[in-house]
Amino acid sequence: MNPSIETIQGSRSYRARKQRPCDACRRRKICCVRDDGSTSCSLCQMRSERCTYLSAPNVRRRQNPAKSSEDSPQPFASDCNKPAQIIFSGDQNPSLLRHCLFNNDRYRTSDWECLHMTRIGDAHFVMVPDAHLDAHPPWYPQAPAIGPSAEVQAQLLDTYFAIIHNSFPILDPALIKVDELEANKPLLGAMCMLANPFAQQNAMTGVEAMAWCGYMHQSLAAESRYPRIETFEAGLLWLQRHTFTLKISQKNRRIRIAWGLFILEKWCALGLGRPSLISSHDWNVPVVTVAHFSNEVNSKHGWGTSHISATLFVAMANLSVILSDMLPTFYSLNAQASLKFKTNDELLSLVREYEGRLYHFRQTFLYPIESLAQGEQNLDPTGTLFLAYHTLQAVLYRAVLLYIPSDTGSYVRQQAKSVLLSAVDFTAFLKESQLRAFWWSPFSRVNFAILGSVMYNMLFLSTDEDEIKFWTTKVGEYRQLLESHSLNYDITKLAIKRLDKLAPVTGRQAADIPFLCEDV
Known part of the structure; x- marks a missing residue:
């Protein structure tokens, strides 16, 4: 069978x-x-x-005789190839709507309309006026004017269909009526805004264009609750809008922000011992200069940017560029692997390259800033910059100390010693005007600690008792200076705690280092 x-x-x-x-x-x-x-x-x-x-x-159970066979539920498997049947439970369901007196698939009253779409499965679409949907609530924004006269609006619409529509024909020109556009301000605004750059002498002024930008953002958000087809047209056109040319002040503002981010990111990468997140291959922001800072003063409050403040920021940006190059050269994983195979001459060549860059930086920025800071009576903001400069010198020599033998690395050791002693002197002679000024605290706190850790490196690499005694004393002296400053200013407190944590690592007991066992 x-x-x-x-x-x-x-x-x-x-x-x-x-x-x-x-x-x-x-x-x-x-x-x-x-x-x-x-x-x-x-x-x-x-x-x-x-x-x-x-x-x-x-085996199927017998159905209730009172029920017809059409009402009996069918097994899922036997219905799997049948079209889905949807029963609408609302008051305007298809079983009622199909009895309307349609005229060309359309039934309309004064405030209600139904479309019968047989081409998509005998579907019905119900439409009501915007007033019924509350599409324009009381907080709906007021549309600004388009130019000083109706001729400006007409010129913009003509320009739209002559230029914009030729490249982006999503509207139907035959259905566009000026009076209906007046009632549909978002679509009118989107069309005029796109046409404005191509109109003669930009029919809309910059102030009017900015007003329309604000209106479009508010009106489209409001209409998205009950969108019409015109809402989608206006939104799609608005996505094609032109960008506004930035003023010089706004460009300078963005350059300052970008370099502020660059500075903080590079110094945080050094302090945290992590790779930098900003690659030099993807950084093409113009180098910040004093000209990028406004010399205008707030007339009401007298606020302004001093020349020393702008110069300080520019100097910090240039110093951070040196740091940005130093990190992958000395402190990346690849660098750590390659430095051990370099000869002494190759290591010294790298050191002298960065020594030259730091010397040029000092001549270009630090000396002029020192002379400018002498005139500061109340607050001297230069402490952050000078601390960063000493730190960058120290980490340069620290990077190669482990790879140069003690008998041939006397130059590096002597240079590191000189830099650290200058850092101790800098800390000792910090003035009240410097300590009271604002420090770039995210990395200044760590820079104080880095200088102390490099001193510990020198102690760890000491080869005789005199050198061990010298660096033991110097670490204690440095910690005492940090503690004396921390009594009134907290910028050095982190460094004190870090130094105390590092004492056992060097094999030195707290009692061996003066002042090291005192509480912060």
Whole structure:
């Protein structure tokens, strides 16, 4: 017997096999799907099983006689190839709407309309006026004017269809009516804003254009609650809007912000011992100069930017560029692997290259800033810059100290000693006007600690008792200076705690280093 029409004893006969679920699909109560010409369903193919039709259908309970056969629920498997039926439960459901007196698939009253779309499955669309949807709530923004006269608006619309529409034809010119555009300000504004750069002498002024920008952002947000087709048109056009040319003051402002980010990121990378997140290959911001700072003064409050403040920022940016190059040269993983294989001459060549750059920096920035700072009576903001300069010198020599033998590295050791002694003197002679000024605290706190850790490096690398005694004393002296400043200013407190944590690492007991066992 043909298995596609076989009758299983005690059950109804099936029609074509393709309408009957296989044994595996029947057990899972899922739809059995099999391509034409295939001997196995998709489930059995996926599981590499033989597709069989041996089991009898499930015994169905007798239905309530009061119910018709049309109301009886059908098994899922037998309905899997039938189109879905959707019953709308609202008051305007299709079973009622289909009785409307349609005229060309449209039924309309004064404030209600229904469209009958037979092409997409006998669907009905109900439309009501905007007033019923509260599309313009009381807080809907007031549209600004477009130019001083109606001729300006007409010129912009003509320009739109002559230029914009030729490249981006999403509107239907035959359906555009000026009076309807007046009621649909977002679409009108988007069209005029796009056309304005191409109109003669820019029909809309810069002030009017900025006003329309604010209006478009507010109105489109409001209309998105109940969008119309015009809302989508206006939004799509608004996405094509032109960017405004930045004023010089705004360009300078962005340059200052970019370099402020660059400075903080580079010094935080040094202090945290992590790779820098800003690559020089992706950095093309113009080098910040004093000219990028405004010399205008707030007339009401007398606020302004002094020349020394602008010069200090520019100097810090230039010093950070040196640091940016130094980090991958000495403190990256690849650098750590390659430095150990360099000869003494190669290491000294790297050191002298950066010594030259730091010397040029000192001549260009530090000496002029020192003379400017002498005139500061109340606050001297130069402490952050000078501390960063001493720190950069110290980490330069620290980077190669471990790779140069003690008998041939006397130059580096002597230079490191000189730099650290200058740093101690800088800390000792910090003036009240410097300590009271604002420090760039995220990395200034760590820079004080880095200088102390380099002193510990020198102590660890000491080769004789005199040198050990010298650096032990110098670390204690430096800590005492930090502690004396911390009594009134917290910029040095972190460095004190870091030094105390490092004492056992060097093999020195706290009692061996003067002042090291005192509390902060």
